[in-house]
Amino acid sequence: MLTRLKGGRLYDPENGVDGEVRDLYIRSGRIVAAPADPAEANEVIDVSGRVVMAGAIDIHTHIGGGKVNIARAMLPEDHLGDRVGGRRHPHAGCGHAAPATRTAGYRYAEMGYVACFEPAMLPANARQAHLEMADTPMVDKGAYVLLGNDDFFLRALADKRDPDYLRDYVAWTLGAAQALAVKVVNPGGINAFKFNQRKLDLDENNCHYGVTPRDVLLALADAVRGLGLAHPLHIHGCNLGVPGNLATTLDTIQALDGLRAHLTHVQFHSYGTEGDRKFSSGAAPIAEMINAHDNVSLDVGQIMFGRTVTESGDSMRQFAGSAFASPKKWVGMDIECDAGCGVVPFHYRDRNFVNALQWAIGLELFLLVDDPWRIFLTTDHPNGAPFTSYPHLIRLLMDRSFRRDMLATINPDAAAASTLGSLDREYSLYEIAIMTRAAPARSLGLKGFGSLGVGARAHITVYKDDADREKMFTCPEYVFKDGQVIVRDGRVVKEVHGATHAVHPEFDRVIERDLDQYFDRYMTVSKDNLRIADDEIRDDGRGELVLHATVARP
Amino acid sequence: MPPTIVSRRASKPSPTSARRGVCPHCALLCDDVELRPAADGSHAVVANGCRRAAQRYARPAPAAEVHVAGAPTTLEDGIAAAARLLKRARQPLISGLATDVDGTRAAVNLAERCRAVLDHAHGDTLARVARLTQTRGWYATTLSEVRSRADFVLLVDTELGDRYESFARRCLGPRAGLNDDTPRTVGFIGPAGRLPRDAAPDLRLPCRSERVAEALLALLAELRGNPLAATRPAGLARRSLTELAERLRAARYATIVVTPAALGAACEPVLGAVCDIVDELNRDGRAAVLPLGGDDGAQSAVSTCTWLTGFPLRIGFGEVISYEPQAYAGTALLASGAADALVWIDAFGNCPEPPPGCPADRTIVLGATPSNLAGTCAVHITVGTPGIDHFARLVRTDAVVTLALPQQRDSGLPSIAGVLTRIAEKL
Numbered sequence: 019m020l021t022r023l024k025g026g027r028l029y030d031p032e033n034g035v036d037g038e039v040r041d042l043y044i045r046s047g048r049i050v051a052a053p054a055d056p057a058e059a060n061e062v063i064d065v066s067g068r069v070v071m072a073g074a075i076d077i078h079t080h081i082g083g084g085k086v087n088i089a090r091a092m093l094p095e096d097h098l099g100d101r102v103g104g105r106r107h108p109h110a111g112c113g114h115a116a117p118a119t120r121t122a123g124y125r126y127a128e129m130g131y132v133a134c135f136e137p138a139m140l141p142a143n144a145r146q147a148h149l150e151m152a153d154t155p156m157v158d159k160g161a162y163v164l165l166g167n168d169d170f171f172l173r174a175l176a177d178k179r180d181p182d183y184l185r186d187y188v189a190w191t192l193g194a195a196q197a198l199a200v201k202v203v204n205p206g207g208i209n210a211f212k213f214n215q216r217k218l219d220l221d222e223n224n225c226h227y228g229v230t231p232r233d234v235l236l237a238l239a240d241a242v243r244g245l246g247l248a249h250p251l252h253i254h255g256c257n258l259g260v261p262g263n264l265a266t267t268l269d270t271i272q273a274l275d276g277l278r279a280h281l282t283h284v285q286f287h288s289y290g291t292e293g294d295r296k297f298s299s300g301a302a303p304i305a306e307m308i309n310a311h312d313n314v315s316l317d318v319g320q321i322m323f324g325r326t327v328t329e330s331g332d333s334m335r336q337f338a339g340s341a342f343a344s345p346k347k348w349v350g351m352d353i354e355c356d357a358g359c360g361v362v363p364f365h366y367r368d369r370n371f372v373n374a375l376q377w378a379i380g381l382e383l384f385l386l387v388d389d390p391w392r393i394f395l396t397t398d399h400p401n402g403a404p405f406t407s408y409p410h411l412i413r414l415l416m417d418r419s420f421r422r423d424m425l426a427t428i429n430p431d432a433a434a435a436s437t438l439g440s441l442d443r444e445y446s447l448y449e450i451a452i453m454t455r456a457a458p459a460r461s462l463g464l465k466g467f468g469s470l471g472v473g474a475r476a477h478i479t480v481y482k483d484d485a486d487r488e489k490m491f492t493c494p495e496y497v498f499k500d501g502q503v504i505v506r507d508g509r510v511v512k513e514v515h516g517a518t519h520a521v522h523p524e525f526d527r528v529i530e531r532d533l534d535q536y537f538d539r540y541m542t543v544s545k546d547n548l549r550i551a552d553d554e555i556r557d558d559g560r561g562e563l564v565l566h567a568t569v570a571r572p
Numbered sequence: 573m574p575p576t577i578v579s580r581r582a583s584k585p586s587p588t589s590a591r592r593g594v595c596p597h598c599a600l601l602c603d604d605v606e607l608r609p610a611a612d613g614s615h616a617v618v619a620n621g622c623r624r625a626a627q628r629y630a631r632p633a634p635a636a637e638v639h640v641a642g643a644p645t646t647l648e649d650g651i652a653a654a655a656r657l658l659k660r661a662r663q664p665l666i667s668g669l670a671t672d673v674d675g676t677r678a679a680v681n682l683a684e685r686c687r688a689v690l691d692h693a694h695g696d697t698l699a700r701v702a703r704l705t706q707t708r709g710w711y712a713t714t715l716s717e718v719r720s721r722a723d724f725v726l727l728v729d730t731e732l733g734d735r736y737e738s739f740a741r742r743c744l745g746p747r748a749g750l751n752d753d754t755p756r757t758v759g760f761i762g763p764a765g766r767l768p769r770d771a772a773p774d775l776r777l778p779c780r781s782e783r784v785a786e787a788l789l790a791l792l793a794e795l796r797g798n799p800l801a802a803t804r805p806a807g808l809a810r811r812s813l814t815e816l817a818e819r820l821r822a823a824r825y826a827t828i829v830v831t832p833a834a835l836g837a838a839c840e841p842v843l844g845a846v847c848d849i850v851d852e853l854n855r856d857g858r859a860a861v862l863p864l865g866g867d868d869g870a871q872s873a874v875s876t877c878t879w880l881t882g883f884p885l886r887i888g889f890g891e892v893i894s895y896e897p898q899a900y901a902g903t904a905l906l907a908s909g910a911a912d913a914l915v916w917i918d919a920f921g922n923c924p925e926p927p928p929g930c931p932a933d934r935t936i937v938l939g940a941t942p943s944n945l946a947g948t949c950a951v952h953i954t955v956g957t958p959g960i961d962h963f964a965r966l967v968r969t970d971a972v973v974t975l976a977l978p979q980q981r982d983s984g985l986p987s988i989a990g991v992l993t994r995i996a997e998k999l
């Protein structure tokens with residue numbers, strides 16, 4: 019079976035194709051070379067005049083795991099206005115900020131996404147996270163495992179164990195948790211909060227282990243480098259949400275000293291202390307620093323106005339943020355000598371100075387960071403806003419006059435305090451294709467994703483060109499996954515399950531002896547029971563496990 | 573979903589040697605029990621475990637029987653009869669729901685197919701706890717944090733007897749502390765009859781269950797520095813409350829343990845007061861609550877249902893999903909006759925009797941124990957126990973750790989997931 023997508027305008031940055039009209043051919047789930055005679059195609063789909071991109075990839079979205087499920091359970095009011103019946107989707111569910119797994123999968127596909135990555139999977143909670151992801155249909159998925167707040171790692175660091183030892187531990191954890199990458203959240207700070215430390219700066223000691231966030235970051239970034247993971251250490255830095263944290267973020271980038279890293283939801287880490295309200299934008303210096311350091315990539319964590327829920331492993335900062343919960347309730351947890359979490363419902367208001375400035379800061383970052391290959395489109399779903407607001411965000415980036423109209427509606431002091439009104443940049447379709455397709459695929463090492471080249475997986479999104487970019491990106495005409503049409507005119511037409519992406523780097527098995535002892539002594543699950551077997555992910559054919567090769571570097 | 577989820581994931585159980593297992597018999601899911609299998613499919617617990625585990629593991633594998641209208645028949649017939657009954661029903665109820673993650677997945681799918689309401693045998697407690705997180709939230713902790721970090725543990729009117737017996741051994745024993753090795757101390761507030769067997773609290777505040785909430789409010793007032801005027805609040809000596817407040821304040825990491833199911837209707841005031849105390853302690857120090865509960869698959873059911881549908885239990889399927897934590901109480905739906913067909917699920921063998929109200933000829937029982945109901949109800953299928961007769965994943969009491977339990981014996985009993993999926997396919 020050979021399918022010809024005829025006459026589409028292709029935006030395929032991975033192959034340097036910028037809006038050229040070309041045909042695409044699909045066979046057995048892959049993009050193949052054009053046959054000598056186009057008439058060989060058994061099926062022709064006319065997409066002339068349409069915009070064609072690879073399927074989109076969300077590099078940072080909280081779609082599964084304990085804190086997501088806490089948010090679902092504690093917020094029935096979040097879902098009641100957004101229930102989806104079985105007529106609309108293959109299975110009933112609900113949206114909005116804390117959607118049902120199924121609804122999340124359907125809605126991602128309906129926006130043209132084919133892969134989503136859960137960025138904060140605790141080893142102790144990994145099995146549940148994978149069960150939730152298995153119940154997230156349509157998209158491929160994977161998770162980044164949380165390290166750097168677990169007592170085993172901090173103790174090893176305090177004991178000055180050599181880098182090989184730490185690397186073996188990171189490798190064991192990646193394999194045991196079936197993770198694709200490593201994330202650190204408030205390095206050492208979640209742990210410090212268990213010892214009643216309320217604040218932890220980059221060079222401040224964890225009061226119990228005597229190691230600093232800088233030590234944790236460097237050790238983990240080096241372990242990730244040494245293991246040869248495609249995705250660099252994924253960093254949620256210190257002092258999230260604290261006015262003045264821009265200095266911490268700048269110091270963090272410098273501390274990396276050339277080591278590759280990904281800084282996540284940087285908007286929440288770009289705050290100055292200028293002005294009457296002691297809250298100002300730090301986007302300009304941060305963008306400048308990022309522009310000058312090509313070892314660093316980022317995602318923004320844009321906020322949008324409205325109700326949402328913040329879900330984070332950062333129990334220390336969520337405890338502080340719980341004072342602003344709306345409605346007034348929140349759940350915090352200390353978890354299994356591993357990490358913690360905090361779930362705080364929140365209402366971002368456009369008339370509120372701080373919220374309005376947060377909105378502007380995110381957009382400033384998007385517009386001031388030059389290289390779209392190093393900046394990814396996220397709202398840190400649902401922390402800044404639900405992922406369903408991406409089309410709106412794309413319009414804000416692509417349409418200067420729309421952006422200015424929106425700027426005119428927010429808190430006027432915040433608008434005046436932001437440089438947003440003076441930023442003329444408009445993202446092109448090519449740049450949008452970079453930041454939502456080609457760049458995340460490269461960053462995660464997902465071969466065959468984010469590309470329309472011959473040999474790529476036939477993950478393709480076809481949009482009707484529309485000057486209203488929000489409308490256009492809300493409702494693709496076709497979404498193909500592995501060559502099958504899964505969405506037509508913004509509606510799911512075929513339910514598929516999607517694979518799980520993970521790495522199993524090699525390591526010296528000697529570490530397992532220490533881990534066995536540690537688990538027996540301190541934990542309530544044995545090391546071997548924590549480990550998730552490959553067959554659990556495969557689940558008798560329900561799931562698929564894609565293992566990515568890693569090549570150790572000295 | 574493929575038609576059956578009978579697992580190939582378990583390595584074949586070896587016949588006689590003792591091996592480590594994960595115990596499915598309460599929501600602690602102790603993974604240190606040492607089991608020796610016997611020829612009849614039962615197991616002797618040779619190390620660790622508890623009385624409950626010993627008793628449950630001693631059950632031999634029941635025969636794989638299926639009854640339709642009291643007459644023995646094949647699994648195929650039982651499934652067809654169940655499907656016919658559900659097809660005719662106006663408002664089916666799927667309850668009991670004592671099963672694993674895969675069983676709950678299948679139950680949610682079946683409920684969607686036949687527009688059933690979904691509840692659990694422990695639905696009242698689940699609804700009370702859910703309401704608490706939906707109205708105020710809490711700061712909670714997990715088992716390993718208690719085992720290795722908590723230096724003071726307060727047990728509040730807890731039932732650590734029939735269930736959670738191993739909690740004392742695993743989490744209250746001598747501490748190999750991650751913060752330091754100072755000995756852990758334990759406090760208890762509640763009726764003397766509820767003192768746990770293996771924990772020897774060194775601070776006891778004896779108090780009748782009905783007055784525990786009052787005692788906690790007095791403790792909270794003490795912690796806030798404006799003690800109540802009463803000389804003996806909740807009948808307790810003032811001095812003991814002051815001492816308890818001081819212990820909580822002095823702890824580096826205090827944990828307050830509650831067992832919501834044991835509290836009944838007092839769950840909300842007691843748990844609410846505990847959460848207020850934890851919040852008060854967290855202003856300047858560190859503390860957390862550890863609720864123990866979620867037995868008979870309740871935590872697995874509620875977690876799975878929440879991620880699949882967005883709502884915890886007591887949901888119904890119509891045009892959209894409705895969440896009615898009061899109105900969809902299974903017992904009430906049965907008593908009023910609003911539910912005209914019942915699927916009762918008891919894969920752990922602890923809740924064999926459905927609540928009254930549904931005529932026997934409209935009741936389908938999927939149970940792990942042989943039962944008199946087999947002779948009377950419309951359909952009775954003997955099913956396997958998760959983690960004994962088939963591979964299973966179960967969510968632990970803290971809703972964080974999920975364990976994979978290998979199959980322990982080859983009984984040929986079907987799983988809930990397998991049976992429900994096949995029923996749904998016939999609808």
Ligand code: SF4
Nearest residue numbers: 595598601602622738
């Ligand atoms: S406490 Fe519960 S899980 Fe642990 S051995 Fe006893 S019955 Fe099994």
Ligand SMILES: [Zn+2]
Nearest residue numbers: 078137283398
């Ligand atoms: Zn995030």
